[in-house]
Amino acid sequence: MSIKDIITVPDETLKKKSDSIEKVGLNEKKLIKDLFETMYHYNGIGLAAVQVGVLKRILVIDVSSKDEKKEPLTFINPIIKKVSNKTSIHEEGCLSIPDTFIEIERPKICEVEYIDINGNMKNLKCDGLLSTCLQHEINHLDGKLIIDHLSKLKRDLIIKKISKSKKNPDRIIV
């Protein structure tokens, strides 16, 4: 297992659509372990394979709180089958967009069909944080980021700010 580097905006890879998985083989299982290790290391609650530069439709999620037992969930080739009309708003961040939080309105409940780590087809009805997180991660598989919910002007400002801070490796936040 290893902790992978997470790619950040404006890396063009993040805009690409990920490919479906034909079979859950050893490579995929190793990738899933790395995704979990990377996600936990960076204190994320979800991570898509594209965020470590692998264009496969795989994502991992764990929305359990810190003092609870871990609840790792793996979604392979996830498809949203149904969404509720009722929406909810969360302030969302993203490991690929440092220091940026955006309020996003999404369907409150979603039903997803996916393949689990053992290669079995599953269905899951998700609500609350899990539903929001899953929709955010599935967006990643289609090359869509939280900043795409903003106007071009706001989006460009955020990307400019992040690109600038990358050029100043000595910068500290206190």
Ligand code: NI
């Ligand atoms: Ni994200």
